[in-house]
Amino acid sequence: MTAGNLNDSKGIFDQNDCGMAAVLCFAVHLWADDGVSWWLGLFFYGICFLMYMKSLLLALFRMRRVTADLLVVTVMGVSFLAGHPLSGALVAWFISMGLAISFAVIQRTRRRIEALAKSNHKMVRLWKEGKIVERPVAQIRPGDTAIVPQGEMIPVDGEIVEGSSSLDESIITGEPFPVFKKEGDPVVSGAINLTSPLKVEAAKAGDKGFLYVMQKEIEKSLGVKPKTQQTADKIVQVFICGAVLYAVGVFFFTGGLTGNSAAALMRMAAVTAVACPCAWALSVPTAFAAAIGGLSRRGILVRGGTPLEMAGRASNVVLDKTGTVTLARPRVEAVKSFEMPPEELLQIAASIETGFAHPVANAIVAYALEKGFRPLHTEGSEYLPGVGVKGSVGGHEILMGQTDTMKSRNIEIPANAQLNGRATWISLDGKVAGVIVIGDALRESARGLGGALHGLGIKRVELATGDHEEAEARRVARLVGADGCQWGLNPNDKTALLKDLGARGITMMVGDGVNDATSLAAAHVGVSMGSAKADLAIQSSDIIVLHDDAASLLTIIHKGKKLIRVIKENYAWAIGFNTVGIALATAGFLSPWLAALFHHISSVLVVIKSARLVRDEHAGS
Numbered sequence: 001m002t003a004g005n006l007n008d009s010k011g012i013f014d015q016n017d018c019g020m021a022a023v024l025c026f027a028v029h030l031w032a033d034d035g036v037s038w039w040l041g042l043f044f045y046g047i048c049f050l051m052y053m054k055s056l057l058l059a060l061f062r063m064r065r066v067t068a069d070l071l072v073v074t075v076m077g078v079s080f081l082a083g084h085p086l087s088g089a090l091v092a093w094f095i096s097m098g099l100a101i102s103f104a105v106i107q108r109t110r111r112r113i114e115a116l117a118k119s120n121h122k123m124v125r126l127w128k129e130g131k132i133v134e135r136p137v138a139q140i141r142p143g144d145t146a147i148v149p150q151g152e153m154i155p156v157d158g159e160i161v162e163g164s165s166s167l168d169e170s171i172i173t174g175e176p177f178p179v180f181k182k183e184g185d186p187v188v189s190g191a192i193n194l195t196s197p198l199k200v201e202a203a204k205a206g207d208k209g210f211l212y213v214m215q216k217e218i219e220k221s222l223g224v225k226p227k228t229q230q231t232a233d234k235i236v237q238v239f240i241c242g243a244v245l246y247a248v249g250v251f252f253f254t255g256g257l258t259g260n261s262a263a264a265l266m267r268m269a270a271v272t273a274v275a276c277p278c279a280w281a282l283s284v285p286t287a288f289a290a291a292i293g294g295l296s297r298r299g300i301l302v303r304g305g306t307p308l309e310m311a312g313r314a315s316n317v318v319l320d321k322t323g324t325v326t327l328a329r330p331r332v333e334a335v336k337s338f339e340m341p342p343e344e345l346l347q348i349a350a351s352i353e354t355g356f357a358h359p360v361a362n363a364i365v366a367y368a369l370e371k372g373f374r375p376l377h378t379e380g381s382e383y384l385p386g387v388g389v390k391g392s393v394g395g396h397e398i399l400m401g402q403t404d405t406m407k408s409r410n411i412e413i414p415a416n417a418q419l420n421g422r423a424t425w426i427s428l429d430g431k432v433a434g435v436i437v438i439g440d441a442l443r444e445s446a447r448g449l450g451g452a453l454h455g456l457g458i459k460r461v462e463l464a465t466g467d468h469e470e471a472e473a474r475r476v477a478r479l480v481g482a483d484g485c486q487w488g489l490n491p492n493d494k495t496a497l498l499k500d501l502g503a504r505g506i507t508m509m510v511g512d513g514v515n516d517a518t519s520l521a522a523a524h525v526g527v528s529m530g531s532a533k534a535d536l537a538i539q540s541s542d543i544i545v546l547h548d549d550a551a552s553l554l555t556i557i558h559k560g561k562k563l564i565r566v567i568k569e570n571y572a573w574a575i576g577f578n579t580v581g582i583a584l585a586t587a588g589f590l591s592p593w594l595a596a597l598f599h600h601i602s603s604v605l606v607v608i609k610s611a612r613l614v615r616d617e618h619a620g621s
Contacts, residue, residue: 018048019093026086075272082265140206162199168192243275270595274581279602283570290613299546307542312560315505321465325446332367337434345434351376420475445551450481494519577602
C-alpha cells in the first residue's frame with residue numbers, strides 16, 4: 001500500500017491532489033496541444049514524484065521495509081523516460097485517491113469513537129482543615145477526605161468516614177443490585193453513590209486507585225494486538241521487488257542495450273504500469289472502509305478493519321451478563337410458598353415492600369400490581385441496611401432478605417429448594433414461609449443468542465459475570481443458550497478466562513462496564529455495548545455498539561465473514577489481472593497507455609466489489 005500507512009493523512013491528500021493536477025494538465029495538453037499545460041503538468045508530476053520518493057526513503061530507512069512507493073516511483077520514472085508521463089500520473093493518482101478515500105472513512109469513524117470515549121475531568125471536592133477545596137484526582141494523597149455527593153462517582157479507593165449509602169458497583173464488579181455501605185466500609189473508585197452524601201478517606205494516592213490502574217492496564221493491553229496483515233505485507237514486499245527486477249529484465253532482454261532503448265523503455269513502462277499492485281493495495285483498505293461505513297450506519301463503530309476481520313474468524317465468544325445480555329433491572333421470576341397460597345405470600349411481601357424504593361422492592365411491588373395486588377395494613381416497617389426489610393402484617397412478624405440474612409438469624413431454609421435466580425426469602429414469625437425469586441431482566445435480543453452464534457460458526461459461547469448468584473447466572477446462561485457460565489468473577493478472573501480461551505482460538509469479549517475493560521482489551525476482539533455506560537470500556541474496545549442490542553453481535557460477525565470473503569476475492573482478482581497484464585505487456589501487446597488502462601480497470605472492479613460491503617448489513621442476508 002502506498003506509503004504503507006494511513007496515519008499521514010496530509011501526505012496522502014497532497015499526493016492525490018498533485019497526481020490529479022498532473023493528469024488534468026497532461027489531458028489538456030493532449031486535447032489542445034497547449035505547451036503551458038505540458039510544463040504545468042511536469043511541475044505537478046515532479047512534485048508528486050518527489051512525494052512518493054520521500055515516502056519510499058522513509059519506509060526504507062525508518063521501517064526497513066519496501067512499500068508500493070517503489071513501484072510508483074519506478075513507473076513514474078520509466079513512463080517519463082519513455083515519453084508517456086500521463087501513464088505515470090494516472091498510476092500515482094489512482095493509488096493516492098483510493099487510499100485517501102479509505103483514510104477519510106476510517107478516520108471519521110475513529111474520531112466518533114474518540115469523542116465518545118473522551119475522559120471526564122471533573123474536579124474532586126476535598127475536606128481540608130474545615131474548608132472545601134477542589135483538586136484533580138491525580139493530586140489526591142492518602143489521608144485526604146473526598147466529599148461524594150449523591151449521584152456522583154466515588155473518585156478514590158478508601159474508606160467511608162462519614163455517612164452511609166447504597167452504591168452501584170455494577171461497572172466494577174458486575175453485581176447488578178446496589179450494595180449498602182456504611183461508615184468504616186471500604187469503597188472503590190468508580191462506584192456510584194446512589195442515596196446519601198458520603199465522606200471517603202483516600203487509602204491510596206489518586207493515581208494509584210482502581211480507575212487509574214485499570215486505565216494503565218488497558219493501555220498496556222491495547223499495545224499488543226494481532227497483526228493479520230503481516231503475511232500480506234511480506235507478500236507485497238516480495239512482489240514489489242520482484243516486479244521491479246522483472247521490469248528491468250524485460251528492458252535488457254528486449255533490446256535495451258542494443259540500440260533499441262526507446263522500444264525497450266516502452267515495454268518496461270508497460271510492464272511496470274500494469275504490475276503496480278494498485279488493485280492489490282486497494283483490496284484491503286477499500287473492503288475495510290466499505291465494511292466500516294456500512295456498520296457505522298447501523299450504530300456500530302469499528303476501530304479499523306483488523307478487528308472486524310478477526311471477528312469473522314472468531315471461534316469463541318464471552319458474554320458479560322449484567323447490562324450486556326440483561327437490563328440490570330430486577331424482575332420477579334417466580335413466587336414459591338411453603339405454608340400458604342403463593343398469592344397470599346406475594347400480597348404480604350408487596351405490602352411490606354410498598355414503603356421502600358430499592359430495586360428489589362420496586363420489582364416485587366410491580367409484579368404484585370400486575371397480579372391485582374391489594375395492600376394489607378402493615379406496622380413497624382423498617383429497612384435493615386445491608387440485611388433486608390422487616391415489618392408486621394396481621395400480627396405476624398415478617399422478615400425479608402437473602403440467604404445470609406436468614407442464616408444470621410438462625411432461620412432454617414429448605415435444603416431442597418430449586419431456584420433459578422436470586423432468592424428473597426420471607427419468614428413469618430421466625431419460620432420461612434416462602435421465597436420470591438428475583439432475576440435480572442433479559443434483553444429480548446439476547447434470548448437464544450448462543451444458538452444464533454453457533455449458526456455463524458462460533459464453537460463456544462461462555463457467560464461470564466461478577467454476579468455471585470450461581471442460580472441467577474445459570475438461569476441467564478440457559479436463556480441465552482450459552483455453552484457454559486462462570487459467576488463471581490473479578491476483572492482479573494475475566495482476563496484469565498479470556499487468555500485461556502484465546503489460547504484455543506480467536507476470542508471475542510462482549511461487555512459494557514469498567515469491570516470488563518481489561519478483558520475487553522485482552523480479547524482478540526473487544527465489543528462494548530451501549531454508548532454511555534463506561535468510558536474505560538469504550539476506550540478499551542475494538543468495536544462499539546452505540547445501542548443496547550445484543551443481536552448486533554450477529555451483524556458484526558456476519559460482516560466480518562463477508563469482509564474476509566470479499567478480501568480473498570479481491571486478491572484473486574488482483575493477482576489474475578496482474579498475471580495476465582504482465583504477460584501481455586512482456587509480449588508487447590500492451591502499450592503504456594493500454595497497460596495503465598488495464599491496470600485501472602482491475603482497480604475499479606476491486607473497489608466496486610468492496611462496495612458491496614456497504615449494502616450487505618443484515619446477518620441473515
